Amino acid sequence: MERILCFMRHKIPTKERRKENLPVEVETSQWSGDMSITDVASSLLRCEETFSACLARINSVVLQPLLQSGSFEQAKFFLLLNDHFQVIWDLTEENYRALKQTVTETETASVHNLYLAWKADLFLDAYIQYFSTFASCVVVQGFEHAARNKSEVWKSHKPSLQQLLEDFSPDTSNAVSLHTVLHKPFQDHLQQYSALFSKLEEIKTLGPDKEAIVNASRQFAKLRSFISQALDEAGLTRNLWKSLSHKFTDVLCTPERRLLEDSRNLSIFSSTGRSDRVLLFHDILVLIQGSSLQSFDLKLVWVDETSKETGNHTLRVRTPEEEFFLLAKEPESRAVWKWKLSQAVRQALNGKRDFPLWSHTGEGRAPPRCRFSTFTFRADGRLKGAAYDGEWRLGKPHGKGQLTWPDGRNYVGDFKDGLEHGFGICLVPHASKDRYDCYKCHWREGKMNGYGICEYGNEMVYKGYFRDNLRQGFGILDNTSSAKTPFKYTGHWENDKKSGYGVWDDKEREERYIGMWHEDQRHGTGIVVMQSGVCYRRAFHLDKMVGSGILLLEDDSIYEGNFTRDLMFVGKGKLTFPNGFTLEGTFTNKSSQGLHTEGILNTSGGEPDDTITKLQLGQREFPVEQRWEGLFSQFLEFVSSGGQGETEESFMGFHVQTSKELRKSQEYLYCDRETEEAPKNLLDELLEHQETEALQSYLEEALKSSLHPLGKLLKALASAFQATYGGIGANKHLLAMAQEEVKHYAKEVWEFYQGLRDLALKVNGQPLLEDTNQSDLNGPALILPLILPSFYPELLMLYMLYHEKEDDLYCQGIVDLSLFPDLKLLEFLDVQKHFWPLKDLTLTTNQRRSLIKDRCFLSATECLQKMITTVDPREKLDILQKTYEEIEKTTNRVLEKEYSLTMDDLLPMLMYVVTRASIQHLGAEIHLIRDLMDPANEGGKHDFLLTALESCYELIQKEFRLHQNWEVLQSS
The missing domain is CATH 1.20.900.10 (Dbl homology (DH) domain)
Known part of the structure; x- marks a missing residue:
């Protein structure tokens, strides 16, 4: 019609009036013979x-x-x-x-x-x-x-x-x-x-x-x-309207509606009763029984033949809320009805009828099983009154769609066989209507299952795993925004309650609980860390402390015995002071008199005991293999399931968003769920990188990706690690526990990679590990430097706290030594004079020594300072080796020949370089390298150089102690 009107606008002829006596109708001419x-x-x-x-x-x-x-x-x-x-x-x-x-x-x-x-x-x-x-x-x-x-x-x-x-x-x-x-x-x-x-x-x-x-x-x-x-x-159609009562015509009659078939003309019956009248229109299917009428939109009608058990002349009709059968006496009747129903459904879906009607245009093409349409549910059930707009299959929501209830509930996402299944966002309004609970989760058979982010109307946020709508497995519950009692829980859940190993941050009391839980209560062994630096280990029963425990005070005193949550000593106990003295007896607290004890004070210890003041907690109480079982199990399930896409989605996390952003992202989720481009083919890509260098590059990229399973696992582990050891949880008594955990992470990540690799090999019919070139590869050592950046800030802080006293002595020694000019410092450190790079100093004819510092061994000094720019122990050792090489280059230049430095030659010059480099917290750096370095480096050149650096660190501390003692002697 638009083409006609467009044509007429451009060229509308003036109608020529013909003579009125022209005949109204002309008989068809009978042409004969050849015509031009x-x-x-x-x-x-x-x-x-x-x-x-x-x-x-x-x-x-x-x-x-x-x-x-x-x-x-x-x-x-x-x-x-x-x-x-x-x-x-x-x-x-x-x-x-x-x-x-x-x-x-x-x-x-x-x-x-x-x-x-x-x-x-x-x-x-x-x-x-x-x-x-x-x-x-x-x-x-x-x-x-x-x-x-x-x-x-x-x-x-x-x-x-x-x-x-x-x-x-x-x-x-x-x-x-x-x-x-x-x-x-x-x-x-x-x-x-x-x-x-x-x-x-x-x-x-x-x-x-x-x-x-x-x-x-x-x-x-x-x-x-x-x-x-x-x-x-x-x-x-006109005759039908005349034959029906006004009750039915008022509902059914519209000018555009056309009758295609009537069961009174071509016999067929509905399974709801043999007295039914079945009417097929071009847009709806109607069943009439007595005074009742049912109509079904053809866009949401599926018709197919049934099995022999239901009858040879039967058609099954499926609609969103009802399924019934059409029964024909003769196979011809069923065939005609099936054909007309199928063609009517197809044309209704196309939005236009064939030209001509019932032509061969669509013949042979059955209506698609998957469709897109809108429907409002009326039957009783969980969907009563809900409006669905989206994809369908065989009478049920299937694919992507949006479901909206009259009370304001709203779900946008994936469906399968009529139930929420896959990714979806659900908004549930509160009674006040101005706040929502927002669930962005993976769903299975209508319930939350797998990973999800839930932002509640009270500003509480849960990020973790679900099973059957309940929190289950690993999850993080955060209530730190503007709540009266802010808190954060990171750990395991069972049946919607905190159970198993978990970490609780109490922002109001400024303390952190690390330990076991049962049905939302602290139950079992636990460690409490306070922001002041105090920490203690106790046993809990239904949220109450029981038995004796160990209390570590900020002045490095240790109390073993019973105490209250307010850290008051009660009953029998033993208090060990930093200087090694011990007080053992019975302690009481009286409001007016303070702490009172009856016991024995032992002063025979004399010297401080570093073993006591640096006591480590957590390793024996919480075996590293059992700390985050619920987190690793999700990834192991993904591997054991064969790497199915649906399971991958269920354990993978989402981008963190606010409830407002989540509500806005419903339409976005309807079409696409990720902004980052997903890996093209996880298993195939993995097999393309099997050589050691290619594997290292692949693992590095995979661990950085927020979509790759390895990257997802690392991100979850980093969240758990930060929750345990970051902020108020940074306590030197947890260093060994954290260090052990990082090493265990490397082992678990490598095993997860092996599981993915073996799965890929199995899918592609290739031999497993024993026949590949990775059989002798130290996987955890390869993984550790790749994952370390995710844990480095918290881990380095623990090392700094643990070695705080030694680093303070070292820094004071550096300050004292930095006062020496170059030649004086070289002389003080007993660097042999024939190694002195005097040409590097700027001297006048009247000068006997340099007035400018930091010129000798400058290249080695600048090289060593780069150690703090990386977190990888391998790279730190490489920097240390390059520092040695720069020292050797300088000595060769001075001697004008090749010379191999001995330990006696190297140590004084390295001390000079360390002094001029002035690296803060060098002790923490050295011990971190020593604890996390690849065991393959033990006994090698890197080990030798690290030992030399350790010696310099200790000698600088020793020099400061000697300097202190000399000042004391002089003053006395």
Whole structure:
């Protein structure tokens, strides 16, 4: 229709009035013998001239008087019919003028002169629109109403009308006459078109233009078939409305709706009762039983044949809320109903009907099982009143969609067989309606299962795993924003309660509990760390401390015995002071008198005991293999399941978002869930990197990726590590526990990689580990430096706290030594004079020693300072080796020959470089390297150089102690 209107806007001809005495109808000419294109054009010219005159009479005698007489029921259809009538008339006039010009101005016509052939689509669309509106008039009985209500119109035009009616439908009622006048001339004229096209096809001189003529001829034949079927459907539908009660017609009757089949015409019964009447319309399927009626939108109707158990002549019909059977007595009836139902469903999904109706256009194509549509559930159940907009399969939501309940609940995400399954975001409003609980989770069979982020209306956030809508496994519950009692729990859950190993941050008391839980209560062994530096180990039973424990005070005193949560000593206990003295006895606390004890003070210890003051907790109480079992189990399940995509999604985390962002991301999730590009093929890509260097590069990239399983695991481990040892949990008594944990992480990550690799090998039919070139590879040593950056800040802080006293002595020694000029320092450190790089110093003729510092061994000093720029122990050792090489280069330059330094030669020069480098917390750095270095380096050159650096560190401390003692002696 749009093409017609567009054409008419550009070229609307003035209608030429033909003589009124021209015949209204012309009999189809009986052409004989060979005809030329010019002959056909002449015949078509006479047809168009006659038809245009006929249209003029219909317009003046019927349409215009009817429309000008005033409004009446169904007048809108006659207005629309008149619009389409005028379009056909305009096209007829345009065709007439083109033909007239061709016949009168050219001796020989060609196919290109036939406007009707080259603009066939305009004619086809115009006639389709006209007869579609005409059929709607038939359905709503528009001609009966017009004939009955406008009798005065017919009286005033009685002579002309009678003549017109005699030409088309003599001796009939006004309604029938009006119906006939407005459709028979058009059908007859289309028949003439078809006859002319048939003659054109017989012409042998058409050449390459014949294909266009044949195509136009077929289209006009289909048009005639369409009109015939459309009028038949309209008549059947009108008769149906007359036969039904007003109760049903008020619900079902619309001008556009067409009846396609009636069980009274072609017998079939519904399984809900043999007295049912089944009606198939072009948009709905209707079941009538007694005074009740059910209608089903064809877009959400699935029809298929059933198994032999249910009957040979049975069709199964599935809809969103009901499934039933259609039973036929004969196989022919079932076949016809199945075909008509399938084609009606297909056309309803396409949004338009075939042209012509029931043509071969869609024949052989069954309606798709997966569809997209909207539906509101009405039946009782969890979905009552909910509106669903999205993908369907076999009568159930399946794929991506959005489900909205009347109370404001809203779910957007994946569905499977009618239930939430896959990724989805669910918003649940509170009673106040201004706050929501927002769940962004993985779902399975309608319940939260797998990983999810839940932001509650009270500003509490949970990030972790679920099972059957309950927190289960590893998870983090955070309530630190603006709550009255802020807290954060990182650990294991069981049946929605804290159970197993977990870490609790109490922001109000500024303390952290690390230990065991049972049903939301501290239960079992636990360690409490306070921000002040105090920590203690106790046993708990249902959230209460029981038995004795160990209390480590900030001044390095240790108390062993019973004490209260407020750190008051009670009962028998032993207090060990930093200097080694011990006090053992019975302690009491009185409000007025403070701490009171009766016992024995032992001063025989004398010297401080570093073993006591640096006591380590957690290793024996919490075996490293048992700390985060619930976290590792999710990844092991992924490997054991064969790396299925659904399982991958269930254990993988999401990007952290606020509830507002989550609500905004519902539409985004509807289409896509990730902003970062996912790995192309996890298993195939993994097998492409098996050589050692390629493997290291692959692992580095995988651990950085927030989408790769290895990266997901590392991110989760980093969250658990930070929750345990960061912030107020940074306590020197937990260093060994943290160090052990990082090493265990490397082992677990490597085993997870091996599981993925073995799975990939198995899928690709390749041999497993014993036949690959990785069988002798030290995997954990390869993984450790790659994952260390994720734990380095917290781990280094623990090392700094643990070696705080030694580093303080070292820093004081550095300060004292830095006061020496270069030559004086070289002399003080006993660097042999023939190694002194005097050429590096700027001296005048009057100077005996340098006034400028930091010039000797400058390249080695700058190299050593780079040690703090990396977290990898391997790279730190490489920097140490390069420092040695720079010292050696300097000595070779001074000696002007190659010289291998001995330990006695190297140590004084290295002490000089360490002094000038002034690296803070060098002790923490050295011990971190020693504890986390690859065992393969033990006994090698790196080990030798690290031992040398340790010696320098200790010697600098010793020099400071000697300097202190000398000052004390001098002052005394």
